[in-house]
Amino acid sequence: MTERELRKKIRQAVEAARKECPLVPSITNTVTINLVANAQLACGGSAAMVYLPDEGEAISSICQAFYINMGTLFPVYAETLPRTIRALADAGKPWVLDPVGIGLGSLRTELLRQMKAMPPAIVRGNASEIIALANLWGLDTGVAKDGVRGVDATDSVDSAVMAARALARFIHGAVAVSGAVDVVTDGDVVVRSYGGSPLFTKVTGSGCSLGGVCAVYAAVTDPFAAAITAVNMYNAAGKRAEKEARGPGSFEKIFLDTMYNLSADDVASNAMDACKA
Numbered sequence: 001m002t003e004r005e006l007r008k009k010i011r012q013a014v015e016a017a018r019k020e021c022p023l024v025p026s027i028t029n030t031v032t033i034n035l036v037a038n039a040q041l042a043c044g045g046s047a048a049m050v051y052l053p054d055e056g057e058a059i060s061s062i063c064q065a066f067y068i069n070m071g072t073l074f075p076v077y078a079e080t081l082p083r084t085i086r087a088l089a090d091a092g093k094p095w096v097l098d099p100v101g102i103g104l105g106s107l108r109t110e111l112l113r114q115m116k117a118m119p120p121a122i123v124r125g126n127a128s129e130i131i132a133l134a135n136l137w138g139l140d141t142g143v144a145k146d147g148v149r150g151v152d153a154t155d156s157v158d159s160a161v162m163a164a165r166a167l168a169r170f171i172h173g174a175v176a177v178s179g180a181v182d183v184v185t186d187g188d189v190v191v192r193s194y195g196g197s198p199l200f201t202k203v204t205g206s207g208c209s210l211g212g213v214c215a216v217y218a219a220v221t222d223p224f225a226a227a228i229t230a231v232n233m234y235n236a237a238g239k240r241a242e243k244e245a246r247g248p249g250s251f252e253k254i255f256l257d258t259m260y261n262l263s264a265d266d267v268a269s270n271a272m273d274a275c276k277a
């Protein structure tokens with residue numbers, strides 16, 4: 001795909017989400033659940049948060065895409081997550097995984113291990129999470145460590161490119177690695193997207209909500225284009241929002257407003273470059 005074709009796909013995805021208002025439910029952490037829903041709404045999607053196994057199954061049959069974030073697990077998720085993922089696979093619906101907190105606790109590890117058999121269309125995470133998931137699934141990452149300290153990244157985005165490509169190839173989808181510069185790959189092409197703001201790191205749930213927005217775009221385009229559209233949206237809107245913000249609190253609000261008002265051209269023309277790594 002040429003760069004021109006990719007930018008056209010991004011423009012179309014932004015417009016399609018606004019026009020079609022796809023239903024994109026989430027099973028996500030209780031820390032940032034509100035920001036995830038608001039970000040999904042701001043970019044045109046319809047949000048619905050669920051916890052229970054039968055609800056995950058039921059809504060999988062009527063949604064257009066789904067978001068699963070491992071941030072704060074409850075015992076019921078031992079049942080909810082496998083049943084929901086099975087329902088999504090049976091219905092052929094794309095879903096996005098954010099493996100937050102990977103490495104912490106046995107339930108999280110076991111659930112993430114099981115997902116290898118029924119993988120998502122997109123994995124979104126910070127560098128440390130992407131490296132840890134690829135290692136957990138026995139893929140070639142070039143990085144021996146598989147521990148994550150809490151929910152914030154301790155590795156550079158560049159050090160996660162090999163893991164991201166291996167993961168993307170394995171899932172036949174896309175992987176988005178967030179950081180000062182974001183990387184998105186389908187396992188072959190590696191796109192770097194620029195912009196954003198350091199203030200994102202002072203708002204909990206910037207990454208979680210980016211995953212939710214990836215899922216909104218996965219409802220209207222292919223996984224690679226969806227991930228790039230979401231990442232470009234965050235970088236373009238974040239860069240603009242920073243100019244008006246006085247700190248993390250006002251940044252979060254102005255960022256949502258900016259995302260809501262950004263034109264499809266603004267998202268499609270965000271600074272990015274692509275290479276075959």
Ligand SMILES: Nc1ncnc2c1ncn2[C@@H]1O[C@H](COP(=O)(O)OP(=O)(O)OP(=O)(O)O)[C@@H](O)[C@H]1O
Nearest residue numbers: 126178179180196197198200204205206207208234
């Ligand atoms: N230093 C930075 N400069 C510009 N943008 C940044 C910077 N760090 C992160 N971002 C942006 O912040 C957003 C979230 O990425 P981040 O890596 O903080 O996710 P995360 O660690 O998973 O966040 P959380 O777990 O709190 O949801 C992305 O859009 C990313 O581009």
Ligand SMILES: Cc1ncsc1CCO
Nearest residue numbers: 029031071072100151205
């Ligand atoms: C702070 C935090 N703790 C568990 S999930 C979460 C949101 C950021 O990933």
Ligand SMILES: [Mg+2]
Nearest residue numbers: 100151207208
């Ligand atoms: Mg995160």
